[in-house]
Amino acid sequence: MSEDAKREATRGQIILGWWSRNIGDRESGAARGLAARLRRAGPVAVLAEAAVHDLGRALGVKDAAALIRLVQVLAEVREHSGKPLAAALGGDPPAMSALRFQRLMRVAEGDLTDALRRSIVMADRRCNVADLGQDMLHWSEKTRSRWCFQYFGAATPDALKDSADAIDEEISQ
Template sequence: MTGDVGQACWRWWRKLTDVNSGRMRADLARLRRAEGSVAALGVAAVHDLHHGLRGAGHDLRREPDRLALIALALAQVRTSTRLPAARAMGQGDPPALSEIRFTTLIRAHEPEALITPLRRALRGFGQGADVARLATDLRWWSEATRARWCFEYYGAGAAAPEPDTTPEETEA
């Protein structure tokens, strides 16, 4: 039985954003500036995240781009809220994230292609998101996850498909 990806990532994020930890603050700054997956994998905190995920039964050694994506995205989040990231992106008039940028984000299938639009999006709405849910969504990023994000962006989250949480439901 595997543990909860979201909770493992939330615990890691709490440590990463702890203002009293000098090393983690430095790692957080490096992740916020990292230019992609390889740069992120050169940050010690990402390996702390991997250790926590492995402890929860989610070994991402064969998916280093996915591990980097999760770390890079969570490093952009300043406040953990209960609001799904896609909903936060769609709030406001005009929305916090434009429809064009949201469409670019939602069309990304692979972790490396998702990094840049996701980081821009997370910066664009005040950097608050549900950390555990965001991490889970990124771990199991699939057609169903992207469809649910579309419903949430447009404020129709109650009609959205259920979140993916198993490897069988992800795309190759």
Template sequence: MSETFPRLAWWQSALADREHPHARALAARLIRADVVSALSEPAVYRLGQHLSLLERPDLLARIAMTLAVIRTNSADSFARAAGRAISPQRFERLLRAEEDELAHQLRRALPMIDRRCNVERLANDLQFWTDSTRARWVIEYHGGRLEAETDIPLSAEDISL
């Protein structure tokens, strides 16, 4: 798994290829899962080991369950894509949400942006949901770009697994 983009590498190996029966089945289980069911998945446990999140099982489950909804990795952050498809009121509710509610609202909002966004960035934002993250989301939602934004690869060819 790529040390630089571990969330993306995990998503690509576990969930991205929905033509593969294992990826399709894991995604379906995670989409319907509660926290304990999600944590019971060996792939989720491996993600937790790699991200050092086994001490925060609820957060680990929320990340995995949210990533299971994404079908396509794209250059657009969730917030940038949301700016084209999600009402300001719904977006504001997302910004105010915490923990379980945030993940739940994201899973409901992802179909509105065609289940496509930057996987690594969204997972990282879920893991580190801070006021700085919220502020960056507001800027991106309104079409801005921060100079400090880093490019995150879109495919396995762009990272070393």
């Protein structure tokens, strides 16, 4: 396993662990309350939550907008499963139409959080939390391309599984 892959696996475990401890157990009043505040809050109110800063420190995230997007999207997920969100949206029959999925892949970064939150609801609020979290931190052409393969249930090319920087350069050429 390459160093990049190890680092990403670790980040995924950090994200899943944070989600499980802080907002994953919806039987807990504290978890329900935090998830509700994160779903409804504006950017400053999200950053006013100590748990958000705990996640940011653990991941080494310095970009406030990326951290806000990450926790607001994760707050919509109610159940962790092995299936990535894009795969949960696809299938036969798909939970999200192909046309709507295409619009999701083209959405502007400023509208990404709301679009993904609506998508999570369509997937019965169930997906792979670790994968979703990593994708939120590295939303790029590579990520969107991988989601397309997952949505249609096709095997993801090895090139899309490698480091984000190398793939972004390859796709843009």
